[in-house]
Amino acid sequence: MGAHREHGVDVEELTVADAPQVAALESVTFSDYPQTQATYREPLTEAGAAGLFADGRVFGIRRNGQLIAVTATSAQGDLTETHFTSVHPDHRRQGLATVVKAASILANADAGHTWFGTGGAGTNAGSIGMNEAVGYEITETWHTLVPPRSDDRLPS
Numbered sequence: 463m464g465a466h467r468e469h470g471v472d473v474e475e476l477t478v479a480d481a482p483q484v485a486a487l488e489s490v491t492f493s494d495y496p497q498t499q500a501t502y503r504e505p506l507t508e509a510g511a512a513g514l515f516a517d518g519r520v521f522g523i524r525r526n527g528q529l530i531a532v533t534a535t536s537a538q539g540d541l542t543e544t545h546f547t548s549v550h551p552d553h554r555r556q557g558l559a560t561v562v563k564a565a566s567i568l569a570n571a572d573a574g575h576t577w578f579g580t581g582g583a584g585t586n587a588g589s590i591g592m593n594e595a596v597g598y599e600i601t602e603t604w605h606t607l608v609p610p611r612s613d614d615r616l617p618s
């Protein structure tokens with residue numbers, strides 16, 4: 463697939479040869495993913511990054527040869543699910559997450575896919591903003607219940 467050009471930004475489909483760059487970008491962004499019960503995340507190794515290409519498709523944006531944005535999807539039955547999207551901290555709030563994710567969805571739509579899903583922590587304003595900009599709607603939410611601390615209990 464050729465590169466998409468949207469808003470003056472080239473989005474390209476990455477290949478397994480890019481797995482080390484994907485892993486390097488994820489090592490920079492890892493601490494910015496909210497770790498919640500429903501969105502727990504392990505660090506992405508190079509082998510894990512290579513596995514993304516075996517299971518699905520990965521799109522990215524480079525600046526000066528450096529990978530600065532990435533998004534990964536795979537088909538799970540009829541559903542095309544985005545595993546993650548990230549942007550290097552030095553390049554955020556420029557619409558790059560929205561652009562790379564939108565290009566990935568369009569490429570998958572071009573390939574005949576019609577049903578798309580994505581997840582994210584409710585506390586992750588960047589994730590929610592990106593997904594709303596791409597056009598996702600929130601259809602379900604997960605709530606984690608924890609027992610009250612003893613000093614939160616009402617007197618009996």
Ligand SMILES: CC(C)(COP(=O)(O)OP(=O)(O)OC[C@H]1O[C@@H](n2cnc3c(N)ncnc32)[C@H](O)[C@@H]1OP(=O)(O)O)[C@@H](O)C(=O)NCCC(=O)NCCS
Binds near residue numbers: 494547548561595
């Ligand atoms: C989430 C993330 C990918 C957003 O990347 P980005 O390129 O900065 O996002 P965009 O510029 O496309 O932002 C789109 C919209 O999201 C919202 N948004 C983005 N970052 C935000 C933030 N830190 N706080 C509040 N809103 C935010 C805004 O509404 C923004 O639109 P605007 O800039 O016109 O107001 C980036 O912060 C990141 O890599 N975080 C760590 C990884 C992660 O949490 N990924 C998402 C879960 S898979």
